[in-house]
Amino acid sequence: MKVTITFPDGSKKQFDSGITAMEIAKSIAEGLARNAFAAKVDDKLIDLSTSITKSCSIRILTWKDKEGIDIFRHSSAHLLAHAVHELFPYAKPTIGPVTEEGFYYDFDHDPFTPQDLEKIEKKMEEIASRKLPIQRMMLTEKQAVELFKDNKYKVEIIKSKDTGEVGKEEITAYKQGDFLDLCRGPHIPNTSLIKAVKLTKLAGAYWRGDQKYKQLQRIYVISFPEKKFLTEHLQRLEEAEKRDHRKLGKELELFMFHEWSPGSPILLPKGTIIYNELLSFLREEYRKRGYQEVITPQLFNKALWETSGHWSHFKQDMFVFNVEEEEFSLKPMNCPSHVLIYKSQLRSYRDLPLRLADFCFLHRNELRGVLGGMTRVRKMSQDDAHVFCTPEQINAEIEKLLDFIRYVYIDVFSFTFHAKLSTRPQEFMGDSKVWDKAEKALEDSLKKTKLPYEIKKGEGAFYGPKIDFDVKDALGRDWQLATIQLDFQMPLRFGAEYEGADGKRHAVVMIHRAILGSLERFLGVMVEHYAGKFPLWLSPVHVKILTVADRHKDYAEQVCKQFFDAGLRVAIDDRSESIPKKVREAQLEQVNYILVVGDQEIKNKTVTVRTRNNEVVGEKKVDELVKALQREVAEKK
């Protein structure tokens, strides 16, 4: 018997039935097989040792796949439990799930000491090097209870099969050497693939998250299939800590927070410069791209939110209060107010598309406990816009939006990003034919603009499909910033219509979209992306002029005026401090160009230029430098 295997690139190949996934991996490439963790067969994850007896599609999972990483981490969790078991036989392992960064495992044991953790780390490395095969076992409930009888937690798991912690149909466990753990799997083929581990944190936790139980010891770990990945990861963490926008934001005097207004950033003068430059940039693009800006109220009667549907879905996230005995709330989003503007006139198909943009403040009633920096706030502005168009215009509008996003992220900010197209969820509003057309419009546009994208099946909002954009920063971290959402729903709720060429009324289509997303969040991301070294056009201080001695002050003023009159942001440091000290301070302030003026410069009508990265540019004519910097600002590089 033969089975036909379809590979990710679409190619097909025949194999004898019963071949294992590992053998298929080897048939592709020895290297792939060496790095393989598990396989995905059709929609199912399997061990590499599993035999394949039906035609199917296959993907060999490695460290390059999100699913591969998760499997690797879960095998590492077994390795942790194994090490703890060998060192502390009375410790009872409970559960050990994967996290964003690595994994943890909760043990019923007295608190571990730092020395214990060191020992565990060493033991994990030692067990890994034993190259133990990891084998799947299928058990009856009786067998399982017998095997785990010393661990009441595992027994509880076995008896409540539907928790998803063990297989639904049958109970499975995985064995490596003489250590056994309950697990749905799959797992990596043997322990030696785990080349580097690091225990990062110890914390208290409760079984089932319930405080009525005894406190467990939660060990957080990160693990990697190559030693250098760990080194790189630690370097990245260190770098991220240095770039933390809360730390840099304070040092660079960009923004501050105050306990009397939690979650509402206070933008200081330098932060406001950046914020306003972003707005100017967007307004310039809006002018070119046919947007019209509006300014809308902050407070609305609940009647608005009842009409839009936010009152039933979003009320707990709004600040709500009474005004003259009626309920009002601070707006958490702009869309319904734009519908009011749309509806203030009779619109014809000739007036469409109508693109309304708004930078007004939005408020969301987040719990104080979850607020943090610029990324979790109560008050923010979005570079929010709503496009009102006919169904026929959707394609063209989406293409324009993709071009806008590409221009901003790639051409201007040099980020990389990829798109996620979320399609019709199980519960959706409206006509499925309209959905099909809209999803096709979104995907066609993505294809046409050649942007990388993936499809998130069933993850669209109930009111329409959407495209979200994950933007990768300089440290390789993903941030979800831009979004494009089609909405067939809100126009119906408000009765927002247009008169078609046929003379009849039709429901208008609404596209919600943000390019930078929340400006506060974007500012935070940018601080970390650039590590505070903003490109010239965004930089709060372009140029600082340092005097060598008091007799150079007049010349400094004169040079300063030239930069100021050219629209550049310039400051003077004429304190009686040494030049090295003044240079160092200007560099810490991240001033882009530091100009020293002394006797020679006065004579030559020049300045001596140095950068914030301490590159010596040398002596430059003032008017030439002014022109060069104006160009640099205009080019946004």
Place this chain on the structure above:
Amino acid sequence: MKVTITFPDGSKKQFDSGITAMEIAKSIAEGLARNAFAAKVDDKLIDLSTSITKSCSIRILTWKDKEGIDIFRHSSAHLLAHAVHELFPYAKPTIGPVTEEGFYYDFDHDPFTPQDLEKIEKKMEEIASRKLPIQRMMLTEKQAVELFKDNKYKVEIIKSKDTGEVGKEEITAYKQGDFLDLCRGPHIPNTSLIKAVKLTKLAGAYWRGDQKYKQLQRIYVISFPEKKFLTEHLQRLEEAEKRDHRKLGKELELFMFHEWSPGSPILLPKGTIIYNELLSFLREEYRKRGYQEVITPQLFNKALWETSGHWSHFKQDMFVFNVEEEEFSLKPMNCPSHVLIYKSQLRSYRDLPLRLADFCFLHRNELRGVLGGMTRVRKMSQDDAHVFCTPEQINAEIEKLLDFIRYVYIDVFSFTFHAKLSTRPQEFMGDSKVWDKAEKALEDSLKKTKLPYEIKKGEGAFYGPKIDFDVKDALGRDWQLATIQLDFQMPLRFGAEYEGADGKRHAVVMIHRAILGSLERFLGVMVEHYAGKFPLWLSPVHVKILTVADRHKDYAEQVCKQFFDAGLRVAIDDRSESIPKKVREAQLEQVNYILVVGDQEIKNKTVTVRTRNNEVVGEKKVDELVKALQREVAEKK
């Protein structure tokens, strides 16, 4: 016996004791005497017939003085009561005060008909022409009660002397012909000075404003010492109605209101253009004048308002609500948040002055009933700034502010204005020496800049003296817009200090100031001032290009691009409508320049220009016109 009389210009002259004010007026000029209503002797208002027996300063009051106008109106109120008394002997006059525009009088009588009002108006004119002298009478309470026994309202007034409606020390009445009315006076010398009257409105009212009494008939009247003043007044009213910003704002699509957000203007695209142009203009000035913009939260814990003192004085005007069981409010003003920024660093005298500007939204919980247009709102932005400085810097800062205000109102907007300096009130905070110095600083600066000003003695805020600015619009109406307020108080409440040159800590001085005031209000005033015909730099659409026929569309696009690329706001009207119709519509839209393109213009590379006021400018080369308009925008004329 001689008395020395000091005139307003400071000159002095001796007269025989017992001379009347009227005789003094005649000694100055016959014309002045003819137009004189009353006199002000030292701080007291007197009839012209009063004899002067002590040396004093004197001012003869005419229609040119606010006090003169009020006296004239009050005499007109007596004339109204006299006319009603002759026509309707059973009508009981009650009280008749002066208003902003004229006066009213409440009568206990059945509702008057429109015909009654016409008769009353005629009767007033007839009585005025009788040239009846108006004479003061001094009465005992007994005499007064006897004389007014038929009018229970007047008797009540007589018996409650302290209401201010009659003299405190003695009861006075004024007599003209056989009509007598209680009055403190003074009054004009005779009825014939009243040359024009107009009854403008009839309304119901209650005695003492209390609904438990019978409803009275309130007749509103305006009156003038010359017939042409009435004509001019009526023309102004008509013009004001045409210019009403609520009406024009809607017609020109500048802003709208919605019942779901009362008092919060929604700025439509064209209104937002004007708003943003105002912000850009101010930001340009801020850059030149050393201001730093910040962006502050909308929501603050009551702890902030308790510290600033607003919680006890202003709470009822704020929107207050609970967040996680603590009271928060939407900020009604920016000042305390700027103090938080000031306090976020240790400040040295070298860092001062620090000028923080903010355009964030402010909310005030005004009753829905009093909201109206852009002038009474719940949500607004101010072009608000706070200058933190040392006491020594006050003078220089005030001069800079006066220069700023002069530049904006006179050089840019061509309004006229006058300043009002309000000094220490009876209850004040802080050291009276500091007050004296500050008041002197303000007055010295006003004198130095040669701005017209008056002193409002005792009308300063409890925390410091201030200068308010009344701006006169094209219809001669006064609007209080700009303000400068010194504040010694808030820095103390917050402990906002700086380190002086002496190494010691000192309380900083805070100057609150707004130039345009509320931007919403300013926008409303501007709409009326310009009657919607905004100067080019503020105009939402600079240029509209009209095609003669379809074959001119390409050329129109090409011309459009030239204007667009030059940063001008341009639109095309290529509908298949007649040129006269398209011109008319563009004029109603108040587009500054209307360009017609047809065969001839294509051939000549020109456009034919016409203005919104229908002036025909003629054929112009496109590139020359572009340059001319760029200049016009830059010059803000």
